[in-house]
Amino acid sequence: MPKTRSMCGQLTRENLGEEVLLQGWVQRRRDHGKLIFIDLRDLSGLVQVVADYEENAHIFREVEDIRSEFVLEVSGRLVLRDPETVNENLPTGELEVRLKSLEVLNTAKTPPFYIEDHVDVDENLRLRYRYLDLRRPEMYAKLKLRHRAALAVRNFLDGRGFLEVETPMLTRSTPEGARDYLVPSRITPGSFYALPQSPQLFKQLLMVAGAEKYFQIVRCFRDEDLRADRQPEFTQIDMEMSFVEEEDVFALVEDMLSHLYREVLGREIPTPFPRIPYPEAMLRFGTDKPDLRFGMEVKDITPVAGSSGFKVFKQAVAGGGVVRGLNVKGCAHFSRRELDELTNYSINLGAKGMAWFLVTPEGFKSPIVKFFTEDELKGIKGILEAEPGDLLIFIADRPEKAAPVLGALRLHLARQLQLLPGDSGEHFLWVVDYPLLSYDEEEGRYTANHHPFTSPVAADIPLLNTEPSRVRARAYDLVLNGVEIGGGSIRNHRRELQEAVFSALGFSPEEAREQFGFLLKAFEFGAPPHGGIAFGLDRLVMLLAGSSSIRDVIPFPKTARGTCLLTESPAAVTEDQLKELHLLVREAEEEEE
RNA sequence: GGAGCUGUAGUGUAGCGGUUAACAUGCCGGCCUGUCACGCCGGAGACCGCGGGUUCGAUUCCCGUCAGCUCCGCCA
Numbered sequence: 169m170p171k172t173r174s175m176c177g178q179l180t181r182e183n184l185g186e187e188v189l190l191q192g193w194v195q196r197r198r199d200h201g202k203l204i205f206i207d208l209r210d211l212s213g214l215v216q217v218v219a220d221y222e223e224n225a226h227i228f229r230e231v232e233d234i235r236s237e238f239v240l241e242v243s244g245r246l247v248l249r250d251p252e253t254v255n256e257n258l259p260t261g262e263l264e265v266r267l268k269s270l271e272v273l274n275t276a277k278t279p280p281f282y283i284e285d286h287v288d289v290d291e292n293l294r295l296r297y298r299y300l301d302l303r304r305p306e307m308y309a310k311l312k313l314r315h316r317a318a319l320a321v322r323n324f325l326d327g328r329g330f331l332e333v334e335t336p337m338l339t340r341s342t343p344e345g346a347r348d349y350l351v352p353s354r355i356t357p358g359s360f361y362a363l364p365q366s367p368q369l370f371k372q373l374l375m376v377a378g379a380e381k382y383f384q385i386v387r388c389f390r391d392e393d394l395r396a397d398r399q400p401e402f403t404q405i406d407m408e409m410s411f412v413e414e415e416d417v418f419a420l421v422e423d424m425l426s427h428l429y430r431e432v433l434g435r436e437i438p439t440p441f442p443r444i445p446y447p448e449a450m451l452r453f454g455t456d457k458p459d460l461r462f463g464m465e466v467k468d469i470t471p472v473a474g475s476s477g478f479k480v481f482k483q484a485v486a487g488g489g490v491v492r493g494l495n496v497k498g499c500a501h502f503s504r505r506e507l508d509e510l511t512n513y514s515i516n517l518g519a520k521g522m523a524w525f526l527v528t529p530e531g532f533k534s535p536i537v538k539f540f541t542e543d544e545l546k547g548i549k550g551i552l553e554a555e556p557g558d559l560l561i562f563i564a565d566r567p568e569k570a571a572p573v574l575g576a577l578r579l580h581l582a583r584q585l586q587l588l589p590g591d592s593g594e595h596f597l598w599v600v601d602y603p604l605l606s607y608d609e610e611e612g613r614y615t616a617n618h619h620p621f622t623s624p625v626a627a628d629i630p631l632l633n634t635e636p637s638r639v640r641a642r643a644y645d646l647v648l649n650g651v652e653i654g655g656g657s658i659r660n661h662r663r664e665l666q667e668a669v670f671s672a673l674g675f676s677p678e679e680a681r682e683q684f685g686f687l688l689k690a691f692e693f694g695a696p697p698h699g700g701i702a703f704g705l706d707r708l709v710m711l712l713a714g715s716s717s718i719r720d721v722i723p724f725p726k727t728a729r730g731t732c733l734l735t736e737s738p739a740a741v742t743e744d745q746l747k748e749l750h751l752l753v754r755e756a757e758e759e760e761e
Numbered sequence: 762g763g764a765g766c767u768g769u770a771g772u773g774u775a776g777c778g779g780u781u782a783a784c785a786u787g788c789c790g791g792c793c794u795g796u797c798a799c800g801c802c803g804g805a806g807a808c809c810g811c812g813g814g815u816u817c818g819a820u821u822c823c824c825g826u827c828a829g830c831u832c833c834g835c836c837a
Contacts, residue, residue: 261797280771615837621837717830
């Protein structure tokens with residue numbers, strides 16, 4: 169028997185006549201009585217193994233008992249099939265292995281679903297049997313894609329002189345930002361570590377340490393509700409550089425992503441990426457992560473609407489609101505039911521209602537058309553570039569309310585109307601000129617849009633105390649096809665400026681020192697100017713893979729409720745464990761207070 | 762915390778106020794020497810997610826609940 173293992177999918181005519189040794193799983197068995205075919209699968213693919221009763225009656229009985237997903241070691245001569253039995257659909261379709269010896273390395277229960285691509289199985293079940301799900305070639309391909317993406321990034325950054333440095337996973341909880349995952353300290357009763365939301369502070373300290381070019385492909389944790397593109401633990405490509413400004417970061421990132429797309433997909437992406445100021449993105453797309461793969465931009469009809477006889481519009485505008493709309497091309501055929509569905513969708517997003525006009529050759533059709541003059545209708549038609557056959561929809565609200573509703577409607581309609589073909593290419597976009605702060609009604613203070621370490625634009629620093637909401641940040645997000653894949657900023661590197669920002673955030677000097685004293689202190693020892701960016705690796709790979717959920721590119725993801733169906737975590741722990749950690753668990757009813 | 766969608770043999774689906782709950786596939790048994798989603802014959806397999814209500818009667822209608830998914834809030 170040959171000692172070296174061959175891979176099923178890699179056998180070629182070159183190997184004809186050889187006796188090959190294969191190890192793998194049974195994809196399928198076709199039993200013809202005195203002739204049995206087995207499709208044997210390993211990582212590389214499939215090959216057909218033939219057991220012929222006349223050739224080897226002694227092991228034929230054993231072959232009859234073989235079932236799907238049994239693990240086999242087989243050996244036999246690799247031969248050419250008869251021309252009429254060649255399978256064109258299989259790379260190894262002109263070959264087969266005449267079974268000579270067989271060892272069942274393991275048996276297998278019948279799997280709960282088919283181990284093959286394009287299965288349509290409840291995701292619940294796939295997650296519970298993730299190890300079987302991952303056996304499917306398309307899932308392995310995703311693992312591999314992820315590996316290659318990470319490798320391409322590492323190689324690129326290494327080539328540019330970056331150092332990959334590890335930072336602590338057990339760190340301190342800081343205010344601001346997402347909810348922390350806490351880890352109780354056994355040695356210091358009542359104290360807790362937090363798992364990092366990102367290595368933000370450590371990478372800045374590495375800049376103070378003179379590392380100059382740092383990166384890390386690193387797990388991050390945020391205890392917030394999940395989405396299709398959000399998991400409680402996720403992986404960042406985290407980067408930081410000293411002596412850089414925005415343009416340096418943009419150029420590096422554009423090079424890095426070009427390299428990535430070339431290495432992983434063999435595709436060229438156009439650079440430099442276009443840029444859009446945040447206010448313009450909100451106005452034209454109703455979101456800070458515009459999907460540029462289709463049009464249907466948001467239009468403003470506030471001037472026309474404000475003077476119209478339609479009370480809802482008029483009052484909204486009088487109260488400082490806006491009226492904005494979308495032209496849904498060619499959708500004048502929408503039924504009343506479809507329009508009601510859109511209205512409900514809008515209301516669910518916080519709108520008070522949704523107005524609509526059907527544009528017909530005879531003019532506008534709508535229950536509210538009577539409230540508008542001919543001139544006003546003409547004005548609306550002009551702004552939205554409406555033609556017969558179009559559907560116009562409108563939202564009247566405060567600007568900060570109207571924008572997200574219209575942004576969501578735009579995406580909802582694009583999906584519904586299938587305006588997003590899978591191969592519409594990569595539309596990268598830098599979003600810049602974010603406001604540094606925004607006012608939080610609930611907390612009654614300003615909070616950082618990006619994070620508290622982001623530098624204000626120099627010219628706006630005087631406004632920090634007077635008009636905080638007008639201060640622009642030196643922050644930037646990178647958006648790809650409507651998905652935020654990265655974000656970063658130029659940081660504060662001088663203690664005074666960082667303190668001024670803390671102060672604008674409502675931190676007293678004592679609170680600032682208490683929470684971030686170590687950072688402020690570090691800044692006193694010659695901190696260089698620095699800035700950086702972090703990418704969501706999961707999201708990036710999701711887009712590379714053409715998936716619509718990051719769960720597809722995470723081997724063991726969690727459900728929308730944050731549980732792992734495979735290990736059934738989170739789970740209770742023993743009293744002893746709690747005691748050792750100085751913890752008491754409150755009963756559910758106590759929490760109602 | 763809120764909204765929507767989904768939940769029927771192992772799997773994917775159908776169905777309906779009264780059915781023997783259907784179909785495909787998988788599974789088990791038998792037959793079969795050129796299949797490759799092999800084929801043919803036979804068989805087993807479902808308390809219709811769970812709880813309650815309406816009804817003479819509920820898998821079907823209503824309410825609640827659980828689970829999964831999507832979205833809003835949340836995510837510096």
